[in-house]
Amino acid sequence: TDLTCLFLGQPLANPLMNASGVCCRTTTELDTLASSAAAAMVTKSCTLEPRTGNPEPRYSSLPLGSINSMGLPNEGYQYYLDYAERFDHERKLLFLSISGLTLDDNVEMIAAIREAVNPALLEVNLSCPNVPGKPQTGYDFEAMDELLDEVNDAYKRPFGVKLPPYFDISHFDAAAEVLNRYPRLAFVTCINSVGNGLVIDPDTESVVIKPKDGFGGLGGAYVLPTALANVNAFYRRCPDKQIIGCGGVQSGTEAFLHLLAGASLVQIGTALYEEGPAVFDRVLGELTAIMASKGYTSIDAFRGKLKTL
Ligand SMILES: O=C(O)c1[nH]c(=O)[nH]c(=O)c1Cl
DSSP states (O other), X not given: XXXXXXXXXXXXXXXXXXXXXXXXXXXXHHHHHHTSSOSEEEOOOBOSSOBOOSOSOOEEEETTEEEEOOOOOBOOHHHHHHHHHHSOTTTSEEEEEEOOSSHHHHHHHHHHHHHSOOOOEEEEEOOOOOSTTOOOGGGOXXXXXXXXXXXXXXXXXXXXXXXXXXXXXXXXXXXXXXXXXXXXXXEEEEOOOEEEEEOXXXXXXXXXXXXXXXXXXXXXXXXXXXXXXXXXHHHHHOTTSEEEEESOOOSHHHHHXXXXXXXXXXXXXXXXXXXXXXXXXXXXXXHHHHHHHHTOSBGGGTTTOOOOO
């Protein structure tokens, strides 16, 4: 059973990577990912200046998933640029995620990243739901088009975006129409957390995270059907782009479903946070077993081949 995947023309040993935000803020965490079985990895979304983020507790996990309102804690973009400059890009595909607080911040970071010699792949996060007072760009199609136009001009290499979940067919259509205006926008990562959920503990009768009165982005099993829908919606609407699936991957089964829905790579967030990097070995083993039981000898044999009724 061969788990090899092609991403932007580069062969990868398998389709797995971390979701941005999990196990990827510090060099120690990033080195852990570099040593893991994942074939690719992405840095914590960064801003122009370092940020401590929101007050704690800002993450909580339950049997069905997680809720977070981290508030973009990161070491500032230069830290991740330096990491990418030192990184052995032969060893693993490295993505660098940026999430500027303003359009100008994003342009300034991109200008610096463009000058770097590092071949890290740029992922522009359009979907952080947890910076108080900042509506997310992914839900404002005009702002999204304006930002992508700037990124496309400033950054002459292939890049991608991290999208929030959409829940209306007209929004899939509108978002895809914006994305398809940019040929160098080569990949789309769906989905970011399902924004502003509210987890309440029945015993304490309280919310479980401190920021924003307990409102935060949902991950884990809660979001799997929404993640699969967004992966498949953009897979159908953006035939010239590759889709990275994120959301609800806890075993080989969910990784298989994301690939069936059209994903080229599959990210693991909540389960990585809870289990650590051994989750990649476990999920790879499970995915291999599922493929063998179905007689698939390669991922291309079933990727995107979701059946409808
Ligand atoms: O609060 C965060 O740092 C955060 N949390 C998320 O669930 N998605 C994001 O894109 C970000 Cl930037």
